[in-house]
Amino acid sequence: MKKYFKxxxxxxxxxxxxxxxxCGDSDDATDSSGANIIDVSDLVQEPPVEPDLPDLxxxxxxxxxxxxxxxxxxxDLPAEPQFIxxxxxxxVIHERTFADAHDLIDNIRVxxxxxxTFDAVPWDDxxxxxxxxxxxxxxxxxxxxxxxxxxxxxxxxxxxxxxVSWHKMLADENYTxxxxxxxxxxxxxxxxxxxxMVVILNTHHDExxxxxxxxxxxxxxxxxxxxxxxxxxxxxxxSHMLIFEGLNEPRTPGSPNEWxxxxxxxxxxxxxxxxxxxxxxxxxxxxxxxxxxxxxxxAAAISEEAFSDFVLPTDTIADRIIVSLHTYAPYFFALHVGxxxxxxxxxxxxNDRNQVLWGLDLAYNEFVSNGIPVIIGEMGxxxxxxxxxRADWAYFFASEAANRNMPVIWWDNGGTGLSLNPGDGENFAxxxxxxYTQLFPEIIAALMAATLxxx
Numbered sequence: 479m480k481k482y483f484k485x486x487x488x489x490x491x492x493x494x495x496x497x498x499x500x501c502g503d504s505d506d507a508t509d510s511s512g513a514n515i516i517d518v519s520d521l522v523q524e525p526p527v528e529p530d531l532p533d534l535x536x537x538x539x540x541x542x543x544x545x546x547x548x549x550x551x552x553x554d555l556p557a558e559p560q561f562i563x564x565x566x567x568x569x570v571i572h573e574r575t576f577a578d579a580h581d582l583i584d585n586i587r588v589x590x591x592x593x594x595t596f597d598a599v600p601w602d603d604x605x606x607x608x609x610x611x612x613x614x615x616x617x618x619x620x621x622x623x624x625x626x627x628x629x630x631x632x633x634x635x636x637x638x639x640x641x642v643s644w645h646k647m648l649a650d651e652n653y654t655x656x657x658x659x660x661x662x663x664x665x666x667x668x669x670x671x672x673x674x675m676v677v678i679l680n681t682h683h684d685e686x687x688x689x690x691x692x693x694x695x696x697x698x699x700x701x702x703x704x705x706x707x708x709x710x711x712x713x714x715x716x717s718h719m720l721i722f723e724g725l726n727e728p729r730t731p732g733s734p735n736e737w738x739x740x741x742x743x744x745x746x747x748x749x750x751x752x753x754x755x756x757x758x759x760x761x762x763x764x765x766x767x768x769x770x771x772x773x774x775x776x777a778a779a780i781s782e783e784a785f786s787d788f789v790l791p792t793d794t795i796a797d798r799i800i801v802s803l804h805t806y807a808p809y810f811f812a813l814h815v816g817x818x819x820x821x822x823x824x825x826x827x828x829n830d831r832n833q834v835l836w837g838l839d840l841a842y843n844e845f846v847s848n849g850i851p852v853i854i855g856e857m858g859x860x861x862x863x864x865x866x867x868r869a870d871w872a873y874f875f876a877s878e879a880a881n882r883n884m885p886v887i888w889w890d891n892g893g894t895g896l897s898l899n900p901g902d903g904e905n906f907a908x909x910x911x912x913x914y915t916q917l918f919p920e921i922i923a924a925l926m927a928a929t930l931x932x933x
Contacts, residue, residue, distance in 0.1 A: 624669050
């Protein structure tokens with residue numbers, strides 16, 4: 479019965495649709511009553527058109543490469559300055575106090591000598607009529623400027639040693655130092671202190687008025703104490719970053735034992751001079767009452783002979799004295815010019831190493847291990863067109879000294895030539911004082927890398 483009913487319904491539906499088609503297929507057709515006739519096609523929805531999708535099994539198409547963009551050319555930049563200029567009105571003299579000499583050692587790194595400048599001596603009486611400028615430049619170096627010391631400081635050096643000859647600038651027979659000389663020395667000391675450097679001031683090449691032999695010792699001691707009384711008075715209230723060094727390389731020039739430790743007579747008299755130096759400075763008061771001082775052995779040499787009779791001066795305050803030593807080892811590589819000079823040095827060569835280590839060990843065992851601090855006030859290797867060897871030597875020397883807690887100060891005498899043949903001179907310059915640049919940045923970098931242990 480249900481099946482029959484469905485067939486009837488389907489037949490009625492089909493007849494109705496045929497009737498409507500017969501009445502017209504226009505979309506605008508109407509019946510007699512005016513009613514719109516609906517086209518059945520309007521009731522049928524067309525299936526949506528599916529977009530062409532890529533086969534997921536296919537490899538994705540590679541994107542087209544973006545066009546390369548040419549980089550804009552970098553502008554030409556000025557050369558990096560060797561220092562930051564500080565206007566005169568903004569310069570400040572720095573002050574740091576040190577608990578003792580050991581504390582100073584712990585707070586300094588590596589130094590540079592202003593050599594062949596204020597220590598330059600013409601060796602005749604003409605010097606007594608020369609101006610400070612003439613005497614400062616008589617050995618070929620330019621006037622020392624703020625910019626030159628700034629270059630030294632920004633290269634990484636934090637010690638400025640200022641060697642000074644005093645006897646050439648005496649105003650009278652009473653050993654009175656000329657005012658204009660004091661003014662010029664003070665100006666350069668300011669350059670160092672304004673860059674937060676420790677400054678070492680000494681007496682240098684004053685053998686004309688200082689002797690260490692019994693014959694003439696009384697007058698020598700008088701000249702020495704008179705000179706240091708004036709220096710002490712001039713700088714009594716200066717920053718504790720100013721260090722006094724009584725003598726440079728006390729010895730008898732031309733004597734048989736000049737560089738081999740001297741004689742018992744000379745070593746005894748050097749002890750007297752060192753003690754007089756400490757007494758005079760301390761008696762002047764002010765910051766000199768506890769200023770750190772430096773004293774040398776005979777010729778500031780490292781040798782068993784030079785050490786044999788050395789006596790550390792007694793002091794009114796404990797632990798304020800440093801022993802000053804100089805060494806250019808191996809001698810034929812580092813200093814000697816002419817026959818038998820050596821151009822190469824290597825840390826891989828045991829003999830090369832040992833010639834450096836022997837002296838450093840001797841100084842350490844004699845002084846540092848016994849609580850007496852040491853500064854190597856002069857060291858360096860002359861230029862023989864052997865940069866690699868010099869840089870290797872500088873790193874080894876400075877690092878081994880640092881391992882023994884002894885800071886080093888490079889001897890820079892301004893000599894920029896080669897030291898290959900007799901008469902060439904000892905050329906130690908690593909800073910160009912005329913153009914304010916580093917002549918051998920590799921050597922300077924080696925010294926800095928070797929002394930990271932300090933500071």
